[in-house]
Amino acid sequence: MPFNGRPKTLIAPSTGYPTTRLRRPRQADWSRRLVAENALSVNDLIWPVFVHAGDEPRIPVESMPGVMRYSVAELAEVAREAADLGIPVIGVFPYVEGELKDAQGSYAVADNNVVCQAVEAVKNAVPTLGVMCDAALDPFTSHGHDGLLEDGSILNDETVEILVRQSVLQASAGCDIISPSDMMDGRVGAIRKGLDEAGFQGVLIMSYAAKYASGFYAPFRAAVGSASTLGSASKSTYQMDPANSDEALREVALDIAEGADMVMVKPGMPYLDIVRRVKDTFGVPTYAYQVSGEYSMIMAAAERGWLDGERAMMESLLGFKRAGADGILTYFAVEVAKRLR
Numbered sequence: 142m143p144f145n146g147r148p149k150t151l152i153a154p155s156t157g158y159p160t161t162r163l164r165r166p167r168q169a170d171w172s173r174r175l176v177a178e179n180a181l182s183v184n185d186l187i188w189p190v191f192v193h194a195g196d197e198p199r200i201p202v203e204s205m206p207g208v209m210r211y212s213v214a215e216l217a218e219v220a221r222e223a224a225d226l227g228i229p230v231i232g233v234f235p236y237v238e239g240e241l242k243d244a245q246g247s248y249a250v251a252d253n254n255v256v257c258q259a260v261e262a263v264k265n266a267v268p269t270l271g272v273m274c275d276a277a278l279d280p281f282t283s284h285g286h287d288g289l290l291e292d293g294s295i296l297n298d299e300t301v302e303i304l305v306r307q308s309v310l311q312a313s314a315g316c317d318i319i320s321p322s323d324m325m326d327g328r329v330g331a332i333r334k335g336l337d338e339a340g341f342q343g344v345l346i347m348s349y350a351a352k353y354a355s356g357f358y359a360p361f362r363a364a365v366g367s368a369s370t371l372g373s374a375s376k377s378t379y380q381m382d383p384a385n386s387d388e389a390l391r392e393v394a395l396d397i398a399e400g401a402d403m404v405m406v407k408p409g410m411p412y413l414d415i416v417r418r419v420k421d422t423f424g425v426p427t428y429a430y431q432v433s434g435e436y437s438m439i440m441a442a443a444e445r446g447w448l449d450g451e452r453a454m455m456e457s458l459l460g461f462k463r464a465g466a467d468g469i470l471t472y473f474a475v476e477v478a479k480r481l482r
């Protein structure tokens with residue numbers, strides 16, 4: 142914007158060294174804080190949590206140091222702690238036992254499945270905490286794909302029908318935000334319509350709008366038990382090619398047109414350019430998912446003493462804010478919230 146009728150560039154640093162010294166404001170903590178352009182707040186955090194149907198309160202996830210699979214009862218407890226720390230939302234991800242999986246992912250739409258139990262328990266314990274659930278079949282299918290598989294292909298429209306049922310079921314259990322993470326075409330519009338017809342006009346949709354076929358999801362797949370079912374199969378016919386950037390804008394545009402309230406870019410750190418483009422182009426609430434592989438890389442290097450884990454954690458999250466994200470899904474959420482208090 143012009144200022145006093147002159148373009149900003151002309152009134153920006155015009156003299157240069159030695160009059161202008163950019164080190165001057167960096168000289169003390171107070172001055173660095175005064176000129177800081179971005180800040181991370183507890184309000185920016187979404188905490189993804191894993192839940193299992195058994196009684197064991199906490200089962201450590203080997204591929205993600207410090208991360209647990211909680212029982213439903215324990216999840217209600219830790220959800221309360223998260224809310225007390227000021228975290229606005231948790232995302233519930235199920236670990237599903239092998240015998241409950243089939244090719245159709247039937248358990249995803251089964252009444253009172255572990256996701257429903259978890260959502261109900263959390264909403265009963267902490268009604269003020271937002272709860273978000275994925276719409277996708279990968280934790281539930283015997284082949285580990287996010288959709289229905291026929292002759293080696295993932296069926297789009299048939300999958301969308303199931304995702305609508307899954308979304309309505311989760312909304313009935315009390316879920317506040319449905320997050321379609323499957324990357325089928327048209328699913329956001331179909332889910333919006335399904336939710337509205339079932340009376341859930343108030344349930345939000347945060348779409349995984351630009352979700353890339355990434356190698357950084359591996360530790361998560363071990364956590365939800367889809368690593369063994371998926372094997373070496375690829376999700377490249379529905380998730381995005383890491384080579385693409387313009388295509389992400391088309392994905393986001395369609396999801397907004399179909400009714401997404403918020404959009405997400407995933408993974409996070411290798412895709413900060415996409416976060417920035419999405420935010421600048423659309424100006425909608427934009428989120429980034431710092432995925433399991435990003436988390437585990439930092440944790441593993443910290444465990445070896447190769448980097449200062451806490452510092453890397455805070456710096457990585459600030460990077461999302463700088464890129465324009467309104468919030469971050471991160472397995473560090475509780476640690477960060479404690480630090481920010």
Ligand SMILES: NCC(=O)CCC(=O)O
Pocket residue numbers: 275322357358359360361362431432433434
């Ligand atoms: N739909 C949720 C995920 O796929 C999470 C991936 C990760 O954290 O690696």
Ligand SMILES: [Mg+2]
Pocket residue numbers: 324325326327350392395396
């Ligand atoms: Mg799409």
